[in-house]
Amino acid sequence: MFVNVIGAGLAGCECAAVLAKYGFDVKLHEMKPVKRTPAHRSDGFAELVCSNSLRSDKLDNAVGLLKEELRKLNSLIIRCADETRVPAGGALAVDRELFSEAVTDYIKNEKHIEIISGEVTDIPDGPTVIATGPLTDGSMLACIEALLGDSLHFFDAAAPIVTAESIDMSRVFSASRYDRGSDYLNCPMTRLEYFNFIRAITEAETVPLHEFEDKKVFEGCMPVEVMAKRGDLTLAYGPLKPVGFDNCLASDGRKPFAVVQLRKENAEGTLYNIVGFQTNLKFQEQKRVFGMIPGLENAEFMRYGVMHRNSFIQSPKHLTPYYSLRTRPDLFFAGQLTGVEGYVESAASGYAAGLNMARYLMELPQIDFTRKTAIGSLAHYVSEYNGGSFQPMNICYGIMERLDNAPREKFRRFIALSERALTCIDEIIKEYNLK
Numbered sequence: 116m117f118v119n120v121i122g123a124g125l126a127g128c129e130c131a132a133v134l135a136k137y138g139f140d141v142k143l144h145e146m147k148p149v150k151r152t153p154a155h156r157s158d159g160f161a162e163l164v165c166s167n168s169l170r171s172d173k174l175d176n177a178v179g180l181l182k183e184e185l186r187k188l189n190s191l192i193i194r195c196a197d198e199t200r201v202p203a204g205g206a207l208a209v210d211r212e213l214f215s216e217a218v219t220d221y222i223k224n225e226k227h228i229e230i231i232s233g234e235v236t237d238i239p240d241g242p243t244v245i246a247t248g249p250l251t252d253g254s255m256l257a258c259i260e261a262l263l264g265d266s267l268h269f270f271d272a273a274a275p276i277v278t279a280e281s282i283d284m285s286r287v288f289s290a291s292r293y294d295r296g297s298d299y300l301n302c303p304m305t306r307l308e309y310f311n312f313i314r315a316i317t318e319a320e321t322v323p324l325h326e327f328e329d330k331k332v333f334e335g336c337m338p339v340e341v342m343a344k345r346g347d348l349t350l351a352y353g354p355l356k357p358v359g360f361d362n363c364l365a366s367d368g369r370k371p372f373a374v375v376q377l378r379k380e381n382a383e384g385t386l387y388n389i390v391g392f393q394t395n396l397k398f399q400e401q402k403r404v405f406g407m408i409p410g411l412e413n414a415e416f417m418r419y420g421v422m423h424r425n426s427f428i429q430s431p432k433h434l435t436p437y438y439s440l441r442t443r444p445d446l447f448f449a450g451q452l453t454g455v456e457g458y459v460e461s462a463a464s465g466y467a468a469g470l471n472m473a474r475y476l477m478e479l480p481q482i483d484f485t486r487k488t489a490i491g492s493l494a495h496y497v498s499e500y501n502g503g504s505f506q507p508m509n510i511c512y513g514i515m516e517r518l519d520n521a522p523r524e525k526f527r528r529f530i531a532l533s534e535r536a537l538t539c540i541d542e543i544i545k546e547y548n549l550k
């Protein structure tokens with residue numbers, strides 16, 4: 116008996132590792148290096164296609180809680196992220212190459228996992244987990260659509276990366292907001308610089324994407340130029356907000372009107388990404404317009420921002436809270452394809468799908484992590500959402516079960532929710548004797 120896991124991304128690797136831990140043989144199918152999606156660059160597994168940050172690592176933040184739950188559950192992805200982290204204030208950012216290498220090494224050395232290179236073009240019979248990610252394409256996309264009777268389309272964008280040596284360090288300052296260290300480089304803008312930049316970015320040429328034109332852009336990964344077009348001050352109140360820096364001045368000697376942040380991409384600090392600058396501008400326009408940011412006048416772009424398709428299934432129609440298909444209990448979906456949004460969320464769904472597949476095969480009851488936990492809340496969100504149009508979701512406290520007598524103050528309420536969730540995870544680990 117073996118389980119097919121299709122896709123060695125964040126969800127697929129986590130899922131395969133869990134199945135292997137419970138003694139199941141896994142055939143992990145990965146199409147790289149034979150074929151790559153437009154966003155995947157390397158041949159390693161669990162490739163981070165855009166930001167190198169797995170976001171907050173604090174327990175007053177829902178994604179920080181999700182990580183802590185996964186740590187308790189011995190998640191492969193979080194273990195490798197912890198081992199390869201780079202400084203990023205209160206966030207868990209990683210050296211993306213070392214991170215992918217750590218996951219790949221583990222998978223390659225796991226005796227229960229056989230790696231099968233090549234694109235899977237059909238949904239196999241027998242126990243299978245589909246974790247082909249948001250860029251699922253071609254025959255696999257067609258097979259999923261035929262199986263579910265739905266079409267899956269959607270769009271998303273990625274931020275550019277520049278080399279550290281090309282940044283004019285005399286124009287930037289290093290600090291994390293609110294005195295949380297000095298992990299970011301910050302480019303302070305005067306009022307005049309900001310409005311010139313807004314004019315340029317809103318007038319710059321974008322890549323013509325005819326097939327995408329009528330599609331909605333996901334709010335959580337909106338191209339910076341789309342955000343800028345919403346209003347002259349939208350960026351100044353959003354990713355460029357100049358708050359949390361007490362002692363910094365722009366080139367006119369005044370407090371900055373806006374601040375662009377650059378985050379380390381690798382442990383050596385030789386690369387930085389422009390935070391919040393997912394974009395669909397043409398490459399030469401990115402160089403011209405982003406070169407107006409103080410400090411980036413001569414920036415050398417290691418990777419330009421790009422825009423991609425993001426596919427997900429209508430999970431509330433099709434999935435149980437264990438990520439299995441309602442009409443075929445030995446077929447599970449995991450990762451971004453299920454409508455969870457984000458690296459950590461994808462890994463979390465991979466964990467839950469792997470664990471429940473293992474239990475299905477052992478003829479044991481499935482595990483409901485419940486809406487008291489972050490991992491369970493995601494599973495319930497994707498399988499039970501009953502609002503308007505179903506859209507991918509990052510973990511947030513809003514989808515978790517409310518607390519009785521919750522503290523009114525937000526920080527204390529979030530901490531209380533996290534404490535309840537972690538207690539619940541401990542109980543589940545004990546009750547089901549999880550490894």
Ligand SMILES: Cc1cc2nc3c(=O)[nH]c(=O)nc-3n(C[C@H](O)[C@H](O)[C@H](O)COP(=O)(O)OP(=O)(O)OC[C@H]3O[C@@H](n4cnc5c(N)ncnc54)[C@H](O)[C@@H]3O)c2cc1C
Nearest residue numbers: 122124125126146165166234235247248450451457458461
């Ligand atoms: C452009 C872009 C930028 C993003 N940026 C961020 C970000 O900055 N932060 C964040 O938290 N999330 C981001 N996301 C969302 C999401 O977190 C990531 O896409 C994440 O990698 C999803 O994990 P996954 O395991 O579902 O898919 P993936 O990590 O994409 O893994 C899927 C794997 O399946 C393989 N595969 C696909 N089809 C087949 C097939 N037919 N046969 C065999 N193998 C196949 C692929 O090669 C890939 O290795 C972004 C998404 C996109 C598209």
